[in-house]
Each structure stands twice: as structure tokens, then as C-alpha cells.
Amino acid sequence: PIAIMWHRRDLRLHDNAALYYALKAGRPVLPLFIFDKDILDHLNDKRDRRVEFIYEEVLAMQQALHKQGSTLLVRYGRPLDVFKELASEYTLANVFTNYDYETYAKGRDAEVATYLKSVNAGFHSYKDQTLFDRDEVLTGSGKPYTVFGPYSRNWLSKLDDPFYLKSYPTEKYADRFLKTAPTPMVTLEQMGFEPLNEKFPKSTVSDKLLTTYDKTRDFPAQRGTSELSIHLRFGTISIRELARQAQANNLTYLKELCWRDFYFQVLDHFPHVEHESFRREYDQVPWLNRPEDIERWKAGQTGYPLVDAGMRQLNEIGWMHNRVRMVTASFCVKHLLIDWRIGEAYFAEKLRDYDLSANNGGWQWAAGSGTDAAPYFRVFNPTEQARKFDPKGEYIRRWVPEYNNPAGASVTYPAPIVDHAFARQRAITTYKTALNAE
Numbered sequence: 085p086i087a088i089m090w091h092r093r094d095l096r097l098h099d100n101a102a103l104y105y106a107l108k109a110g111r112p113v114l115p116l117f118i119f120d121k122d123i124l125d126h127l128n129d130k131r132d133r134r135v136e137f138i139y140e141e142v143l144a145m146q147q148a149l150h151k152q153g154s155t156l157l158v159r160y161g162r163p164l165d166v167f168k169e170l171a172s173e174y175t176l177a178n179v180f181t182n183y184d185y186e187t188y189a190k191g192r193d194a195e196v197a198t199y200l201k202s203v204n205a206g207f208h209s210y211k212d213q214t215l216f217d218r219d220e221v222l223t224g225s226g227k228p229y230t231v232f233g234p235y236s237r238n239w240l241s242k243l244d245d246p247f248y249l250k251s252y253p254t255e256k257y258a259d260r261f262l263k264t265a266p267t268p269m270v271t272l273e274q275m276g277f278e279p280l281n282e283k284f285p286k287s288t289v290s291d292k293l294l295t296t297y298d299k300t301r302d303f304p305a306q307r308g309t310s311e312l313s314i315h316l317r318f319g320t321i322s323i324r325e326l327a328r329q330a331q332a333n334n335l336t337y338l339k340e341l342c343w344r345d346f347y348f349q350v351l352d353h354f355p356h357v358e359h360e361s362f363r364r365e366y367d368q369v370p371w372l373n374r375p376e377d378i379e380r381w382k383a384g385q386t387g388y389p390l391v392d393a394g395m396r397q398l399n400e401i402g403w404m405h406n407r408v409r410m411v412t413a414s415f416c417v418k419h420l421l422i423d424w425r426i427g428e429a430y431f432a433e434k435l436r437d438y439d440l441s442a443n444n445g446g447w448q449w450a451a452g453s454g455t456d457a458a459p460y461f462r463v464f465n466p467t468e469q470a471r472k473f474d475p476k477g478e479y480i481r482r483w484v485p486e487y488n489n490p491a492g493a494s495v496t497y498p499a500p501i502v503d504h505a506f507a508r509q510r511a512i513t514t515y516k517t518a519l520n521a522e
């Protein structure tokens with residue numbers, strides 16, 4: 085009998101909780117990755133950066149295992165069907181995996197666990213992608229936190245115990261992978277995708293960047309953030325290693341990792357946020373959802389240069405600076421009165437670091453409907469934001485070259501889609517009426 089290590093958003097062989105427990109248990113371990121048809125078939129754009137990123141990382145893991153006489157089994161299909169196939173090919177003792185917080189994943193895992201039980205195999209899942217699980221950081225009365233401040237204080241004080249940041253020494257048991265001949269790898273084309281040959285950010289951050297992070301992180305023209313989001317999303321780095329580095333260098337950065345944990349536990353405890361406002365009364369807001377506004381916002385043609393620069397950065401490279409994510413999301417929801425779910429879905433399609441928990445958290449924050457959200461009467465002024473955070477206009481010039489173009493240039497920049505003072509007042513009045521607020 086063998087054990088299977090099912091990798092999902094933990095594409096690494098080092099410091100991996102489930103892999104460590106699988107190897108330590110003593111049976112030969114066969115690692116597995118499934119390109120999930122249920123997810124991939126729903127992606128409309130077949131040139132998808134994330135699929136390419138996963139593909140490259142899975143291939144690298146497989147090659148590393150081939151070098152030591154083992155393999156990573158790669159299948160393309162529905163997870164339940166794949167496990168049925170595997171149960172006919174191997175005697176399965178148990179399956180190890182790392183916990184996933186999304187509703188779809190929880191349902192998928194429950195289905196697989198039930199099936200495995202019917203063939204007398206166990207299903208074991210571990211905390212790996214977060215520092216704390218849903219029930220490890222709770223209020224004094226044992227309830228989940230819905231406000232970030234007290235959550236982060238509790239979270240930070242728990243980290244005084246070095247236990248939570250210890251790495252899992254998987255390498256100690258590296259001889260316990262199942263010895264087997266190399267196995268084939270499905271190609272991107274066989275799954276209907278086209279390679280983009282994208283260059284992805286590196287998976288490390290320097291101590292130097294972390295040391296100055298609190299001073300550089302708000303200025304989108306600088307490379308003042310770690311750009312590790314895609315690696316955190318797919319587990320190509322260990323959150324424990326990164327948090328240790330942050331702890332040694334910069335509290336502000338460590339707190340960003342806390343936001344990440346915070347939104348995971350929000351999604352886990354309050355799964356309704358995936359489709360509804362966390363504060364349900366916000367679903368009364370009568371969104372305008374004008375198709376032309378939606379299209380101009382998506383294309384970066386609103387006539388507000390910081391908003392347009394952000395949307396064009398997103399469209400071109402699949403990543404947007406956090407400060408600008410806040411401004412573009414706020415503009416979409418408040419200036420244009422577009423339902424946050426429409427903006428959220430667009431980011432979900434385009435972001436290379438798309439993560440349901442953080443994206444939903446960010447959008448509901450902007451809409452005011454979330455856990456620890458911006459109040460409805462706070463409406464970002466995109467021109468002021470540009471003055472403050474892109475004072476020399478470098479970021480704007482990079483992504484919106486026609487802005488400030490001399491008259492008669494071939495591409496002209498559009499006039500503002502809506503007047504700021506008018507839009508601000510309209511947002512406040514609309515929200516106030518819908519919420520019956522004072």
C-alpha cells in the first residue's frame with residue numbers, strides 16, 4: 085500500500101506540512117497533481133498566466149523527483165474520477181493534503197474523502213498556507229474576528245511563540261518517496277491552453293526591500309513591494325519562511341501577511357461573502373451597472389489617469405499595485421455605482437495572483453460591505469490619490485502615455501467619465517438611502 089500526497093496550492097517539496105506528515109508516516113509516498121477540469125474548463129481565455137505558472141512549477145517538481153528515482157504523477161480530469169482511477173491502479177492506504185478555505189474546494193475534498201473511505205483509505209488534511217487556522221485566533225468569547233485591528237494584535241502576540249514559524253523538515257525523509265519510473269506530463273495544448281512564455285517574478289525578496297517596505301509600499305511607480313503574491317497564491321514559497329524573514333525585518337510587512345490570514349478566516353467562517361455582502365444590508369444598494377461605464381472602467385478609459393493606469397497595468401501584466409487596486413475598486417463601486425461583484429469578477433479573470441479570499445476581501449472593503457470596510461461616506465478622490473502617491477506622474481506616464489499629449493496627437497485621452505464632486509455626492513446619497521443611514 086502507498087500514500088498519496090495531493091498537491092494543490094502548495095507547489096513545493098520543502099517545508100510542506102502535509103508532505104512532511106505523509107513522508108513521516110512511513111509508507112512510500114506518491115505525489116500527485118491534478119489539473120482540475122472543473123476549474124480549467126470554466127476559464128474563457130485560453131492564454132492564462134496562472135495555468136502557465138502552475139504548469140512550469142509542476143514540471144519543475146516532477147523533474148526534481150525524477151532525479152531521485154521518484155515522480156510526481158500529473159493527471160488532467162475531475163478529482164473524484166482521478167482518485168477512482170488511482171484506486172484501481174494502486175493499493176491506497178491514505179491521501180495527505182493541505183487544507184483549502186474555498187467553498188468549492190471544501191466540497192471537492194469532502195467528496196473525495198467520502199469516496200476514499202468507501203475503499204478503506206484515509207484522507208488527512210493539514211494547515212499549511214496560513215500561519216493560523218480558522219479557530220486558532222478567536223475573540224475572548226470564542227468567536228471569529230470581523231475587525232482587523234484586534235485580530236492582528238492577537239495574531240501578532242501568538243507569533244511570539246516560535247513554534248508557529250517552524251519549518252517542516254521534509255528533506256529529512258526524502259528517501260521515502262515511492263521509487264518508480266518517470267511518468268509523462270500532459271501538455272498545455274492538450275488541455276486546450278496556449279503558452280504565453282511569460283516571465284514571472286522571482287520567489288524571493290531581499291532583506292533590503294523588506295527593511296524599507298513601510299516607506300516604499302504606497303508608491304506604484306517604485307518597485308517597493310515584494311511581488312511575491314503569485315508565489316504565496318500557489319505555495320511556491322513557504323509562508324513560515326517568509327514570515328520569519330518579515331519578523332526579522334519589518335512589522336508592516338508582517339502585518340500584510342496578517343491581512344492574508346484574516347481574509348482566509350473570514351471566507352472560512354462566513355462563506356456567504358463569496359456571493360453576498362458580508363453586511364447583507366449592502367445588497368440593497370441600487371447599482372447602476374451601466375454597460376458603457378463597465379467597459380470604459382475595464383479598458384482603462386475613464387479619463388481619471390490613476391484609475392486608467394491601474395486598469396491598463398492589470399490588463400497588460402496581470403498584476404496591479406495595491407494602492408491602485410484600492411483606487412480602481414473604489415472608483416468602480418462608488419463613482420460609477422457598479423456592483424462590487426462585477427469588478428471582483430474582472431479582477432478574478434485578470435490577476436495572476438487572484439485569490440478568492442483576498443480579492444473578495446479587497447472588493448468588499450472598497451464597497452463598504454465587508455468585515456472591516458471603508459465606511460460608505462468615504463469616497464477616494466482619484467486625483468488627490470494620484471497627487472499623493474504618484475507625485476511626479478511617473479506611474480501614470482508609464483501606463484497612459486497619451487495623457488498630457490500635445491493637441492493633435494494621434495491618440496487623445498478621454499474626458500472624465502463623470503465629475504468627481506457629483507459622483508461623490510451621488511454615491512453618498514445612494515448608499516445612505518439604501519442603508520437607511522443617518
Ligand code: FAD
Nearest residue numbers: 309310311312313340344406409413437438439442443446
Ligand atoms: P506586498 O505588498 O509585497 O505584500 C506581501 C503579501 O502580503 C502579498 O503578496 C499578499 O499575499 C499579502 N497581502 C498584502 N496585502 C494584502 C491584503 N490587503 N489582503 C490580503 N493579503 C495581502 N491579493 C492577492 O493575493 N490576491 C488577490 O486576488 C487580491 N485582490 C485584491 C483586490 C483588491 C480590490 C484589493 C484592494 C487588494 C487585493 N489584494 C489581493 C491584496 C494586495 O493588493 C495584493 O496582495 C498585493 O498587491 C500583491 O502584491 P505584492 O506581492 O507585491 O504585495
